Amino acid sequence: MSEVAVITGATHGIGRVTSRELARAGKTVVMLCRDLTAANAVRAEIARQVPHARLEVGRCDLASLASVREAAAAIRRDYPPLGLLVNNAGMVSTRRRASVDGFELTFATNHLGPFLLTALLSDHLDKAARIVTVASRIHYRGCLDFDKVTNARARYQATAAYAQSKLANVMHTFALARRMSGTGISANCLHPGVVRTNLLPRWLRVVKPLITRVMFDAERGARTSIYLALDPGVAGISGRYFDEYQQPQAAAALANDVELQESLWKRSALWTGAPQRATNAGCHADLSS
Numbered sequence: 001m002s003e004v005a006v007i008t009g010a011t012h013g014i015g016r017v018t019s020r021e022l023a024r025a026g027k028t029v030v031m032l033c034r035d036l037t038a039a040n041a042v043r044a045e046i047a048r049q050v051p052h053a054r055l056e057v058g059r060c061d062l063a064s065l066a067s068v069r070e071a072a073a074a075i076r077r078d079y080p081p082l083g084l085l086v087n088n089a090g091m092v093s094t095r096r097r098a099s100v101d102g103f104e105l106t107f108a109t110n111h112l113g114p115f116l117l118t119a120l121l122s123d124h125l126d127k128a129a130r131i132v133t134v135a136s137r138i139h140y141r142g143c144l145d146f147d148k149v150t151n152a153r154a155r156y157q158a159t160a161a162y163a164q165s166k167l168a169n170v171m172h173t174f175a176l177a178r179r180m181s182g183t184g185i186s187a188n189c190l191h192p193g194v195v196r197t198n199l200l201p202r203w204l205r206v207v208k209p210l211i212t213r214v215m216f217d218a219e220r221g222a223r224t225s226i227y228l229a230l231d232p233g234v235a236g237i238s239g240r241y242f243d244e245y246q247q248p249q250a251a252a253a254l255a256n257d258v259e260l261q262e263s264l265w266k267r268s269a270l271w272t273g274a275p276q277r278a279t280n281a282g283c284h285a286d287l288s289s
């Protein structure tokens with residue numbers, strides 16, 4: 001398998017720990033981040049902890065489709081086909097804001113950016129590559145309402161917006177796994193646990209009922225990402241949703257609705273301008289249908 005791993009959102013929390021452990025495992029880790037100063041500080045920190053670490057930093061603001069396109073082009077230009085893509089970055093906006101492309105910001109950052117990045121890199125993946133997406137258990141509370149993504153006057157509620165974006169992560173993973181079937185490339189997603197990170201303090205207010213008795217630190221919260229990225233036992237497993245104990249679980253009924261997955265896929269492709277046909281070198285994965 002290719003030793004090149006791309007991860008988004010490596011500057012803090014789960015992504016920072018995941019990056020460190022991928023580097024420790026011998027991967028060349030390309031950290032795609034919107035804040036290059038913070039990313040370089042993390043690179044230096046990991047280099048101190050893991051002397052043999054091979055870490056690179058690239059700029060990518062997932063809330064900007066142009067930035068995602070530039071990042072994907074740089075990856076394709078500068079690196080051989082990837083062995084791993086970790087869609088980790090995520091956020092929640094407490095009030096409705098629009099991305100530079102005019103989409104609701106939480107959905108744009110958590111789903112549309114990763115959707116486009118994955119599509120643009122799908123023909124630059126090694127034949128045993130793994131795609132790992134950090135979703136959330138909150139997807140069980142999500143429903144898809146496309147109007148909320150494009151209509152600036154639609155009622156905004158942070159929990160609902162975040163849950164919708166995380167439902168989209170799970171649906172994207174399942175639709176991706178179907179398209180990648182038979183290629184050797186896998187796509188899985190996960191809930192990391194309720195993890196004490198930058199995301200949570202602001203978020204704590206809105207999801208209070210969901211907070212479990214024990215909150216994980218980032219080290220513990222990164223375990224399922226690391227497991228899905230590296231564990232030999234995961235080889236051949238695709239299209240699954242894993243919990244914070246590295247166990248496969250049934251995703252929400254809505255997430256398993258193939259018609260809805262396809263509707264989301266088509267809408268996401270339309271909105272992002274993602275290539276409708278992406279052929280994986282040697283694998284011929286067809287992402288168009």
Ligand SMILES: NC(=O)c1ccc[n+]([C@@H]2O[C@H](COP(=O)([O-])OP(=O)(O)OC[C@H]3O[C@@H](n4cnc5c(N)ncnc54)[C@H](OP(=O)(O)O)[C@@H]3O)[C@@H](O)[C@H]2O)c1
Nearest residue numbers: 009011012013014061062063089090136194195197198199
């Ligand atoms: N923490 C939890 O309890 C929990 C639970 C379920 C799921 N998750 C998921 O876990 C993943 C990691 O979150 P975390 O808890 O580690 O949160 P975090 O500490 O806030 O880290 C989030 C990362 O995403 C990056 N990011 C945010 N917006 C971005 C953008 N527009 N473009 C590029 N990068 C962006 C942040 O970069 P900056 O440094 O530039 O802000 C940061 O590196 C997310 O997908 C989140 O939804 C977390």
